[in-house]
Structure formats: structure tokens, C-alpha cells
Amino acid sequence: MTKTPDTAILWLRRDLRLDDNPALVQAMAENERVLPLYIHAPTEEAPWAPGAATHWWLHGSLVALDQALRERGSRLRIATGESLAVLERIAQRTGATRVYWNRLYDPATRARDTHIKLALRARGLRCESSNALLLHEPWEPLTGTGGPYRVFSAYWRKAVLGLDQLTPLPAPIQWRRPPDLDDQESAGIGVDTLDLLPRIRWDQGLAERWQPGETAALAQARRFIDGPLAGYAQGRDLPGKPGTSSLSPHLHFGEIGLRRLLALIRERHGSLAAPAAEVFVRELGWREFAHHLLYHFPHTTAEPLDPRFARFPWHTADAAARLAAWQQGRTGVPLVDAGMRELWHTGWMHNRVRMVVASYLTKNLLLPWQAGAQWFWDTLVDADLAANTLGWQWTAGCGADAAPYFRVFNPIRQGERFDPQGDYVRHWCPELARLPERFIHQPWAAPVAVLRAAAITLGDEYPHPLVDLARSRLEALAAFETIKAT
Structure with a gap:
């Protein structure tokens, strides 16, 4: 037979x-x-x-x-x-x-x-x-008592062990032919049939910014490793500079494996512990940690890890209008607006700015983190449920964090520190381009003559701030005090 x-x-x-x-x-x-x-x-x-x-x-x-x-x-x-x-x-x-x-x-x-x-x-x-998908299965790194980690530093001390020994699997040399499928249904359909592209073509910015696929992923990994990785420790925080890897969507769709990425780093820098590599590899650890948390706490996609935050007194009076202004990049705070416009145009946002816009939504506008997570989910090309959940809960202060509630990012200070010349803001908020550096991150503080010289009338070309940053920060801290002891 x-x-x-x-x-x-x-x-x-x-x-x-x-x-x-x-x-x-x-x-x-x-x-x-x-x-x-x-x-x-x-x-x-x-x-x-x-x-x-x-x-x-x-x-x-x-x-x-x-x-x-x-x-x-x-x-x-x-x-x-x-x-x-x-x-x-x-x-x-x-x-x-x-x-x-x-x-x-x-x-x-x-x-x-x-x-x-x-x-x-x-x-x-x-x-x-x-x-x-991962370097470790999410159930593998456990505490000494056999439970999940809730603090990244402790998790990473264990998870980082042995990474230098991981090796990727090369693609098969001999390819097996697929079975013959005679009927049309079994033969499959074309990608266009899935109707994945928008009918109203809002995606021009995505097409200008990105090239999906494995070949593009490997090319981008090599560009990053041969260039920006050497200055990643400082460059990753500068949204106006090409200092990040831009690999997050490629990793989400599995167009490049983490073992291959680590192998490319070792080839170029000798060791994952090399000064040029260690900080970036640690950032990959946050991705691992996100999956670790989601595996052990699956309810956190919609509910806070810290149950006290279920009673947090979010702002409700004009919540819809505040949320819409945030989504559209019309909050009157330049760094926040620049980030939200970058997101809409390219399907991506610099990670430093992601933390700033999330902090502004949850701690200045006092809107629930779930609303921000949902907007990111629909607009990010690298929308990853584990990373999205971790990022929003960490910034909102209700997730895995040793010191959560009192961290409130000041978008003016963040802008002055990480976008000192205002290059990022000027690019995404061109109506502010003529403002001097002193006022690029707080146009409301500029004298009328300076605004006039920059062709700006607050409330027309650029909006007034939705809220006062100092006052709203104090309101957020007061709101946190109401749930701390409960």
C-alpha cells in the first residue's frame, strides 16, 4: 500500500x-x-x-x-x-x-x-x-512564592537571565508544496476581499510613514542597530529626532522575531549587556512584562489592577467635549496636541509623548484611562492589547507601579526638556511654528506682541488651554487622596 x-x-x-x-x-x-x-x-x-x-x-x-x-x-x-x-x-x-x-x-x-x-x-x-511572540512564556518568570510579578524591576532581574543564549530559527531551506485545493472556497480569497483598507482614504500619512512586511522589518532593525541604537539611552526620549527603533508594529504583527532581533544586536555590539544595547533590551523587557501582567490579570483590559481606582471620581460634566478636543489635538497644550496629531496622521506616537498625552487625559482632564486606551487601540498601527493596557494603567496610576498616584507629567517641562527647540511641536502644530523657543510649549504665556508677530490669536489659529495645568494637577492629587485610604 x-x-x-x-x-x-x-x-x-x-x-x-x-x-x-x-x-x-x-x-x-x-x-x-x-x-x-x-x-x-x-x-x-x-x-x-x-x-x-x-x-x-x-x-x-x-x-x-x-x-x-x-x-x-x-x-x-x-x-x-x-x-x-x-x-x-x-x-x-x-x-x-x-x-x-x-x-x-x-x-x-x-x-x-x-x-x-x-x-x-x-x-x-x-x-x-x-x-x-515572546522571549519567555508569560507564565514562566515567577516570584519566589510562585506568584506573578507586579513590579517591573524585580521581574526583569529574573527575566533577563539567559537572553544571550537565545538563538533564532532560520527559515526552512526546503519548502513543502501545499496540497491541491480544487474548489474555490478551499482555495481561499484575495487580501482585497477582506476590505481592510479604508474606503475614505485617510491613510495617506500611514503609507508615507510605514512599509509593512518581513523584509521591511528586517531592514528597519538593521538600520536601527547600525545607527540610532548607539545613542538610544538619550535619543529615545527626543520626539523630534529619529532615535527610536520604529519596530513596534513589526513586532506586533510578528514580522520579525525577538530572537532574531537579539541576534542582530549581538552581531553588531557583541553582547546584549553592551552599553549601546542594554537600555533597548530593557525596553523589550517591558513588552514581556506587559504580557506577563495580562496573562495573570486578564481583567485589566477594562478594570484597574489596583481595585481602589474603581471608585476614582472622574470628571463627568463636559467629558465628551474634553475627550474630543484631546483626540483631535486641540487641547491648547502644544506637546499634547503635537502627539495626538502625529498619532492621527501616522498611526504611531513617540513613547515619551504617549506618556505625556496619557497623563494629561487622566490627571489634568480627569477622564478615565479606558477612553484613552480605546482611542489608541483604534488609531495605533502597533496597537497591542498587553502593551496598551500596561501603558495606560501605569500612566493613570492604577497599574503595576511602585509609586503611582503622585506622578503627573507636566507637558511644559517635558517639552522644554525633550523638545527644547520645539522641532516636534513646530512640525505637528505648524500654526505655532513662528513662536520663539521660550513660548513654543506655552503660547498662552506669550505677550500679545509676540503672538501677533507669530500670526497667532489664541482661540482662533490655536485654542486656549482646556484647563489650567497647575490647578488641574492639584485637583487630580486631591481626587487620588479620596481613594488612597480605602
Whole structure:
């Protein structure tokens, strides 16, 4: 009797790369035929289904992955519908007996994947899952008592151990051909059918700023490692300078693996502990910590880690108008407005500015962090549920932080320190471009003659501040006092 070649489904999600892809490597090594499959089922990620900017990036990433597969004699099958039903149908029509995927860790996808694994195994299929997203599984680094960490410094002291020994998996040299699919449904649909791009084309700024895909991710990693990484410790805080990696969306979609990224750093700088590398690697640790927290505290996507903050007295009187002004970059505070406009135009915001705009929303406007997290989720191309949750809770003061409530970022001081010439503000708020450095971060303090010379009338070309920064800070601290002892 002739033995039927083993056929496997490779279920791709946020691991849209060929290099350092454990599920892909295992599937290719163990089977004669491998079907790369992407299933578009955003409702299965509710209530955190991907936002508009995420969809834009996903379109480009799927196109790039399909092209890479075609160059190797394969191609990406794309399907829509309920994931379990699609996998069962494709397995039946191809004779596949195995399904491989890389793990996701968001609460909704974890629950879905567990259900799918049990259901497929009950039907006699072998299911194998791997870790392609993180350096550590989120359940691995634990405290001495066996519990999760809640402070980053303690977590990182343990998690950083052994990173120099991690090595990436190269893309397979020999590619297995996919099984033949005769009917149109099983053969898949085109990326354009998913309707991921906006019908009203607001995405010009995204297209100017970004190039999705694995090839672009590797090129950007090398540019960063060969250049800005050497001055990252200082350059990462300057929003007007190209001092950050710009890798966050590539990492979110799995277009480059962390093991590959660390290997590239070691090749260039010798060690992850080298002065040029240590600070950046520690920032990658925050990404790991975010997934650690979300795994152990899944409720924190909508509820504060510190339960006292469930009773925080948020401002309600004109909340909708305040939120809209913040979203539109019309708060009257230049650094905040510059950040919000950068976000809308490019789908990204400098991390220093993310902290400033989040602090302003929660501690000056006294609006709930959940509203800011939701806006970021829809507008960021690197919208990552774990990182988004950690960032907003940390800034709002209700998350994993040793000294949370009294940290209030002053956007004037932040601007003067990290955008001293006002280059960032002038770029994103061009109506302020003619203001001298002394007033670029606080135009309301400029004399009338200075404003007139800069062609600015507050309330017309640029808005008056929504709130007084000093007074609103005191109001925030007073509000925090009401919940501290409870």
C-alpha cells in the first residue's frame, strides 16, 4: 500500500514571517505538504477586535507574506468565518491530519485557541503550538512564592537571565508544496476581499510613514542597530529626532522575531549587556512584562489592577467635549496636541509623548484611562492589547507601579526638556511654528506682541488651554487622596 503523504495546516495569525517561526519550521520538518492559512475572524477577539489602523497594517503584511511564500513555490490561503469551522473544513478537504500555530496570549484568543485545540484533537487531529511572540512564556518568570510579578524591576532581574543564549530559527531551506485545493472556497480569497483598507482614504500619512512586511522589518532593525541604537539611552526620549527603533508594529504583527532581533544586536555590539544595547533590551523587557501582567490579570483590559481606582471620581460634566478636543489635538497644550496629531496622521506616537498625552487625559482632564486606551487601540498601527493596557494603567496610576498616584507629567517641562527647540511641536502644530523657543510649549504665556508677530490669536489659529495645568494637577492629587485610604 502506498503511504499517503502527511499534510498539515499552518495557521498563521500574528506571526507573519518566515524567519524564526517555530510553528512553520516544525510543520515543514514533519510533513510532506504544508498549507499556510490565515483566517480573518476579528469578532473572535471581541471586545478588542482590531482597529482601523491595525487593519491597514494587516493588509500590507498579508500581501508581503503571500509574495514571500509564492517566491518559494507556496502561497498564503486566506479564509473568513469561524476559525474552528474553517480549520475543520480545510482539514477534511485536504486530508490534513495536523495543525500547527504559534500561541497568542490575549484573553479572548487564549480561550478560543484552547477550545479549538480540544475540538480538533477530539476529531483525531494532532495540534502543535509554539512560542514565536515572546522571549519567555508569560507564565514562566515567577516570584519566589510562585506568584506573578507586579513590579517591573524585580521581574526583569529574573527575566533577563539567559537572553544571550537565545538563538533564532532560520527559515526552512526546503519548502513543502501545499496540497491541491480544487474548489474555490478551499482555495481561499484575495487580501482585497477582506476590505481592510479604508474606503475614505485617510491613510495617506500611514503609507508615507510605514512599509509593512518581513523584509521591511528586517531592514528597519538593521538600520536601527547600525545607527540610532548607539545613542538610544538619550535619543529615545527626543520626539523630534529619529532615535527610536520604529519596530513596534513589526513586532506586533510578528514580522520579525525577538530572537532574531537579539541576534542582530549581538552581531553588531557583541553582547546584549553592551552599553549601546542594554537600555533597548530593557525596553523589550517591558513588552514581556506587559504580557506577563495580562496573562495573570486578564481583567485589566477594562478594570484597574489596583481595585481602589474603581471608585476614582472622574470628571463627568463636559467629558465628551474634553475627550474630543484631546483626540483631535486641540487641547491648547502644544506637546499634547503635537502627539495626538502625529498619532492621527501616522498611526504611531513617540513613547515619551504617549506618556505625556496619557497623563494629561487622566490627571489634568480627569477622564478615565479606558477612553484613552480605546482611542489608541483604534488609531495605533502597533496597537497591542498587553502593551496598551500596561501603558495606560501605569500612566493613570492604577497599574503595576511602585509609586503611582503622585506622578503627573507636566507637558511644559517635558517639552522644554525633550523638545527644547520645539522641532516636534513646530512640525505637528505648524500654526505655532513662528513662536520663539521660550513660548513654543506655552503660547498662552506669550505677550500679545509676540503672538501677533507669530500670526497667532489664541482661540482662533490655536485654542486656549482646556484647563489650567497647575490647578488641574492639584485637583487630580486631591481626587487620588479620596481613594488612597480605602
